[in-house]
Amino acid sequence: MSKEKERNRTIHLIRILIGDVIAARERLNLADTQTARRDVVRASLAAIEGEIWLAREHVREALRDFDELSPLADFALSEQTYVVTENGKLLAQARSVPLPTAVRLIVVQTQIICPELAVDFTGTGWSNFRRAVSIRNRITHPRPENDLDVSDEELHAVASGLSWLAATVEYIMTNTNLALVETKAFIDQLLAGDPDAIEAYQAALEQKQ
Structure with a gap:
């Protein structure tokens, strides 16, 4: 599947998930029950998971384009690990990463190609x-000692958390896209023999040595 088709499928998925959140909130407005409140929470977290998946794949692809995707980062961003069987065969295994940890991972990896990226983890x-x-x-893993009711304050926290994540993902993707555009422009300048670009490139090589 081409990158463009995969991107379109991803955007379609996110639209469906956001649509589910909107629909759940509309049902809550019509009938404010605890069932409706839990539905809003579940739909919102499904949208959060979709946004994180979108950001993870976007950053993984950007790192690959910059030739900065390490094998370890590739495993982590793919949520994969591996085991070696007794007969020497390699088997891939899915390894789920907690959502807050996944966001931290995405930001750290983005900063490899966008060092100026600054996400507020204190607000x-x-x-x-x-x-x-x-x-x-x-509410998804109920236990006798846990309260399944969702308060007004908790509904606000869920809405705020989803909004924060959506803005953060947009910020990350905008910065990586800009970095890719700037890199392409710089390569074009190098190929055209631009003296300033050549000097900057040589200086960067010296810093790596």
């Missing part, structure tokens, strides 16, 4: 994002 957006994940986990 209420990040705090609400982590709380949203915790709320979803609580």
Whole structure:
């Protein structure tokens, strides 16, 4: 499948997930029940997972384009690991990464190609994002000691967490796309024999040595 087709499929998926959030909120407005509140939480976290998957694949592809995708990062961003069987065969295994950890991973890997990238992990957006994940986990894996009710404050935290993540993903993708455009322009200048570009390229090589 081409990159363009894969990108279109991903965008279609995100639209469906966001549409589910909107529909769940509309049902809640019509009938404010705990069932409707839990539906909003579940739909919102499904959208969060979709956004994280989109960002993870985007950054993985960008790192590959820059030839900066390490084997370890490739495994981590793919949520994969491997085992070696007794007869020497390699087997791939899925390895789920907690959502907050996945966001941190995506940001750290993005900073390899966009060092100026700065995501705020101290504000209420990040705090609400982590709380949203915790709320979803609580109602998805019920235990006798856990309360399945979702409060107004928790609904606000879930909405805030989703909004923070969506803005963060857009910020990451915009910066990586800009870096790719700037790199292509720089390569074109090098191929055209631009003296400033050549000097900058030589200086960068010296720094790596």
